[in-house]
Amino acid sequence: MDHDTGNLREVLDGVENGLHNLKVHQSDDQLVIGLDFGTTFSGIAYAFASENKPELVSIMDWPGLEGRKQPKVPTVICYDPDDKTSFTWGGMKHKSNAVQGVKLLLDPDQPRPIYLPESTAKADLKKLGKPPVDVAADFIGAVYKHALAKIEASIPSDYFLMCQKQFVLSVPAVWSDKAMNTTLIAAKQAGIHPITLIKEPEAAAMYTLHTLQEKSLAVGDAFVICDAGGGTVDLISYEITSMSPRLELKELVLPKGGMAGSLGLNRRFEQSVKELVGEDQYYTLRKTKGFEQATIQFDQTIKTAFRGNSDEDYYINFPMANLEDDPTNNLVSNCWNMKGDDVKKIFDPLILDIERLVDDQVNLVKVKRMGDQHPKAQEIKAIFLVGGFGSSQYLKGRLETIHPDIQIIQPHDAWSAIVKGAVLSRLPQQASVVSTQAPRHYGVSAMEIYDDAIDKNQPMVFDASDGRNRAKRMTWYIYKGEDLKRENKINFPFYRTLDENFDADDLIFKDALVQSEQKVPPTHPGTTTQTNCVLTADLRSADRSKFKKRIGRDGAPYVDVHYNLVVTTGATLKFSLELHGTEIGSVDANYG
Numbered sequence: 001m002d003h004d005t006g007n008l009r010e011v012l013d014g015v016e017n018g019l020h021n022l023k024v025h026q027s028d029d030q031l032v033i034g035l036d037f038g039t040t041f042s043g044i045a046y047a048f049a050s051e052n053k054p055e056l057v058s059i060m061d062w063p064g065l066e067g068r069k070q071p072k073v074p075t076v077i078c079y080d081p082d083d084k085t086s087f088t089w090g091g092m093k094h095k096s097n098a099v100q101g102v103k104l105l106l107d108p109d110q111p112r113p114i115y116l117p118e119s120t121a122k123a124d125l126k127k128l129g130k131p132p133v134d135v136a137a138d139f140i141g142a143v144y145k146h147a148l149a150k151i152e153a154s155i156p157s158d159y160f161l162m163c164q165k166q167f168v169l170s171v172p173a174v175w176s177d178k179a180m181n182t183t184l185i186a187a188k189q190a191g192i193h194p195i196t197l198i199k200e201p202e203a204a205a206m207y208t209l210h211t212l213q214e215k216s217l218a219v220g221d222a223f224v225i226c227d228a229g230g231g232t233v234d235l236i237s238y239e240i241t242s243m244s245p246r247l248e249l250k251e252l253v254l255p256k257g258g259m260a261g262s263l264g265l266n267r268r269f270e271q272s273v274k275e276l277v278g279e280d281q282y283y284t285l286r287k288t289k290g291f292e293q294a295t296i297q298f299d300q301t302i303k304t305a306f307r308g309n310s311d312e313d314y315y316i317n318f319p320m321a322n323l324e325d326d327p328t329n330n331l332v333s334n335c336w337n338m339k340g341d342d343v344k345k346i347f348d349p350l351i352l353d354i355e356r357l358v359d360d361q362v363n364l365v366k367v368k369r370m371g372d373q374h375p376k377a378q379e380i381k382a383i384f385l386v387g388g389f390g391s392s393q394y395l396k397g398r399l400e401t402i403h404p405d406i407q408i409i410q411p412h413d414a415w416s417a418i419v420k421g422a423v424l425s426r427l428p429q430q431a432s433v434v435s436t437q438a439p440r441h442y443g444v445s446a447m448e449i450y451d452d453a454i455d456k457n458q459p460m461v462f463d464a465s466d467g468r469n470r471a472k473r474m475t476w477y478i479y480k481g482e483d484l485k486r487e488n489k490i491n492f493p494f495y496r497t498l499d500e501n502f503d504a505d506d507l508i509f510k511d512a513l514v515q516s517e518q519k520v521p522p523t524h525p526g527t528t529t530q531t532n533c534v535l536t537a538d539l540r541s542a543d544r545s546k547f548k549k550r551i552g553r554d555g556a557p558y559v560d561v562h563y564n565l566v567v568t569t570g571a572t573l574k575f576s577l578e579l580h581g582t583e584i585g586s587v588d589a590n591y592g
Contacts, residue, residue: 031163034422039103039231041072044147045419056420064091071416089142105132107179115349117267141190168422173199173234174257178591197571201227201236203421204386206431221381228389231261235361247431253364260353262389268346290321308394310340382407386414441521443476467553484569492565500557507539533589
């Protein structure tokens with residue numbers, strides 16, 4: 001072998017080794033990216049799972065917010081009136097009316113408190129002609145692409161491209177399964193895949209307790225997490241079940257929540273301005289820069305500074321608004337001298353709602369632990385306040401007055417606790433939630449042999465295949481408040497009777513997953529049950545020798561197809577299909 005050929009062999013060997021190393025990195029190294037898509041602010045954090053002690057890093061630089069370092073960007077999007085594919089977002093300057101609060105439209109069935117003025121988001125989207133899921137996808141996609149560019153710029157590009165990427169998206173704990181599925185659809189439309197969901201207060205709990213676990217925490221300690229964000233306030237409670245080799249938590253009682261987020265303060269402020277200046281002046285004022293400046297001043301200064309002092313004075317300016325002076329109500333020269341009581345009136349309906357939610361959660365935890373004969377039944381270690389609204393000193397002070405025996409803690413970095421906890425949830429050997437509470441009853445309805453004692457007054461159907469009368473009855477597989485182990489599989493057995501000469505398409509079955517919010521699940525489907533989703537099971541690829549042939553009472557040949565719909569529990573329900581213990585075919589869930 002001559003010298004040049006030897007050098008070439010060395011080069012080729014080096015390339016081959018490099019490709020081998022690429023494959024190793026590609027299969028082993030993981031980049032976990034968490035996305036907190038909020039009502040008022042959104043953020044992204046990430047970590048490299050391959051590191052021994054992964055560092056949780058928040059994206060701090062955002063378009064339009066140059067010169068400011070913050071872990072969140074405003075959840076705002078503004079479309080070009082002439083081109084709906086073009087938009088500005090976040091902190092960018094917006095030329096026309098921007099859309100805010102689109103997240104709340106992903107779960108339109110959430111009860112809206114009577115003290116909140118109607119949001120304009122629905123009307124804004126109607127004028128825009130885009131459904132909420134598309135607007136959410138546009139915003140999520142913009143945030144995601146910006147974040148990926150920032151992450152790639154911080155490490156060698158080759159390594160960034162090699163890493164497997166896992167995405168985790170946080171959602172309110174009290175959202176419906178349909179709303180969670182809609183959020184997943186928006187994320188997938190934005191090009192984010194593979195993606196998992198995590199409940200927002202669960203993520204906050206994992207991060208908060210993970211950072212505090214060396215500070216006098218112990219197995220058996222119970223905590224209440226109050227995640228007070230822009231749109232929703234979620235309450236969730238956990239007990240520590242293990243500290244080593246990793247922090248493990250179990251959910252104690254059903255999460256509670258409502259639309260008492262800080263966006264409601266902004267809506268109530270605007271309503272107060274309307275009452276102050278009158279409808280005619282307000283209609284003109286809303287279109288001015290002066291009004292925009294006033295709302296920013298309230299949002300960024302007064303809202304965060306208020307501690308409940310009735311004697312405090314606050315000044316709201318409406319530059320160049322030409323408002324009529326009203327000295328009686330402290331409006332002079334386009335400046336409103338807000339008194340502490342004026343601010344208190346804006347805060348108090350929301351604060352009262354949060355106090356009620358916290359009180360309910362605390363009492364439920366105490367009752368649950370007494371029922372379990374827990375040695376620390378009456379003890380709740382702390383109430384953690386996280387989220388943007390959770391940093392309010394006024395809220396903290398009010399809760400301390402109501403619960404003097406429980407420490408109220410506003411953890412460091414509370415604003416980014418959710419997004420960092422979302423990342424933490426996908427890091428091995430760091431922290432995990434091992435069980436949660438079923439939020440509602442889940443089951444199916446099926447035709448059962450008619451029983452006079454059970455099915456009285458229910459519709460009766462004659463079954464020609466066996467000559468019996470039948471009635472539709474519920475079978476419940478998951479019960480509200482039941483402890484559900486994470487990634488636990490629950491089998492929902494089904495069967496279908498087909499004519500012997502069935503077509504292939506006859507092996508596509510539709511079954512409704514039924515839910516009920518009642519305390520005691522009903523025996524029959526009706527007004528207290530609702531369809532959660534329709535599951536389409538495709539058994540066309542199944543081994544037909546597994547089907548059971550029989551002759552019916554009418555003398556005709558039939559085929560019985562027995563199969564299991566398998567539900568895997570997690571932040572969302574995952575569905576698969578089994579025939580005689582073997583996973584086959586596919587299941588699609590349609591939430592309507």
